[in-house]
Amino acid sequence: MRFLHTADWHIGKKLYGYDLEQEQEDAFKQIARLAVTQKVDAVVIAGDLFDRATPSEDAVARLDRMIIQLNLKLKKPVLAISGNHDSAVRLNTGREWYKATSFFLTTALKDALVPVEFADTQFFLLPYFRAYQVRNLFDDPEITDTTKALQKLICEMKKNFDPAKKHVLVAHFFVIGSSQLDPEMQPQVGGLNAFSTDLLTDFDYVALGHLHDKNALKNEKVRYSGAPLKFSLAEAKTKKGVWIVDTAPFTCDFHEIKPLHDVVLLQGSYQELTTPEYYKQVAATDYVGLQLTDKAVIPNVINNLRGFYPRIINLERTAKAAAPQAKDQEKLDLSPIQLLQRFFTEMTDSQISSSQLKWARESLERIKTEGEGK
């Protein structure tokens, strides 16, 4: 069994206000092409198909077209689950009809326990879940946290294991590695308990969605595919793509998806950023985050930089952090005028002038008087 593992498509997502329709369409085409050229037997999408529980009409139509392409036109079985960004109920519409063409979509826990079977592999499609849903499903008050919930779910899945076949779990949750490596860790992120990979050893492969970085876990058989696109500046330096997984013998190969328009993070002084060596690295259609190292005030800086980088999505000054900072307690002890003087120096690398100081004192006095007058 050979399958393509992808996740976190987030159809309809915007990047700092920019619609990513073109980029998502292009990434999808690369995924569809890989499904064909790599001759996969199925495409696995591990949750967060949409970016929002109530996606726009446009997003709804686009995902529908993508699945039509994979499943009805290219005749590839599709195995998908709902993620925390999806509305399980909305995504579920039509599910009962999809099975006929091997589009297996699971959004309800009760449907996660019975595998989708191929010649040599059983797939368990586990949608994003909360502990209370598992508690209700099994009417078991002892299921009080997500770890117990997952243990119970896997225990039920194992009753349906065919020992002659490989077992693949498709899931959408936060996994942080082995507890043997770091026994201290029991974090909670965004209200979702993080699981140890120790819980997942019954499976030959776990195809995860949720984290957008394929390197989020260091585990041979428990992997995030990551999103097919960079959805934030924090991901600027990561590579995006999909895993092509063979179950027997087990192999797992990364295939990169080249972004139609990249997300790039650049650092430098205003002078550096406006030289060809810098701005020629970046296409005019790339989404650019800039970290400006200057301390001096540069008038109209963002509009000037847009001449070189038309799609600036963020502008940050690094100099502030580098300048010596007053400790918090120390700052509390300063007068407003002292704070202003320090701020002026940090920002401009020069002393405030006596006339500037006079204006500042007058303004402060006026504000204070008006405040008392009320």
Next chain:
Amino acid sequence: MRFLHTADWHIGKKLYGYDLEQEQEDAFKQIARLAVTQKVDAVVIAGDLFDRATPSEDAVARLDRMIIQLNLKLKKPVLAISGNHDSAVRLNTGREWYKATSFFLTTALKDALVPVEFADTQFFLLPYFRAYQVRNLFDDPEITDTTKALQKLICEMKKNFDPAKKHVLVAHFFVIGSSQLDPEMQPQVGGLNAFSTDLLTDFDYVALGHLHDKNALKNEKVRYSGAPLKFSLAEAKTKKGVWIVDTAPFTCDFHEIKPLHDVVLLQGSYQELTTPEYYKQVAATDYVGLQLTDKAVIPNVINNLRGFYPRIINLERTAKAAAPQAKDQEKLDLSPIQLLQRFFTEMTDSQISSSQLKWARESLERIKTEGEGK
């Protein structure tokens, strides 16, 4: 060919704040039962499946279950179109998979021209449309109104007519009867042009949705099914149901749907409405509109009446209209105190007392003074 004609389910609709989930489920069960007992070959739903373009998760899940019941469990072909209340795009999700089990859902004009064919009948499924959509589809600038648009659509449909078969149009628009009967009529209702039945003579039957009253048209072969439930007090006296249509020989029979909880309009004085002869006509779970004929003020009237009619959805006074009304111009010439005296007399059938008049003058004076003080 024998089919059931229904429309305007408006799943998710509320009646004066009351959720109609139970009533809609019950009406659906009656429709499904009729489909079985009447041995129909198909169920036609002529638009407005949902009440809103973005229905709630609950409404989405309920409609999905209903169509699963009709199409996958009872194995009935379902022929449906989108209405003006539906989002054509959202409703369309999954369409490409539905065909395999003879669930034919049309929400796009381009799909309306090719019929769905049964042994002896061609169905043309025409979703709710606007003239500009037809103009764009055919790239024809002369299609400037809905009548021209419909003529063009029917002209295209006729190219696909099989003369050996019957032809049924399923549509969702406003039809008002024959222009021969009333040549003056060219009304526009809600921005939607009304069509004459003259335009529809090419079809052996036209299964309409949009108007909620099955008697909205007097035409043997062009019919509204009406909604399966009363959705307003204006419909209190109408009967709801579906048509069972045979194409050859043509017959069309109405089958009533009994409401789980009725919508009732009662008129009478407070004394009459609170006698058993009145309130025993009505079940405690019925939705009741009351028209109160009293002129006198009745303290706490709605709460008292709720003791007899727990689900009052509207309370109206008919006496007001009967009392002699000052003409608009005359009212403009009256002072506030004169207006108040007249209002008091109209509402209570008695003269305002001198102490009441004194309070009113003092209040008016106070309001005037406060207004000037600002």
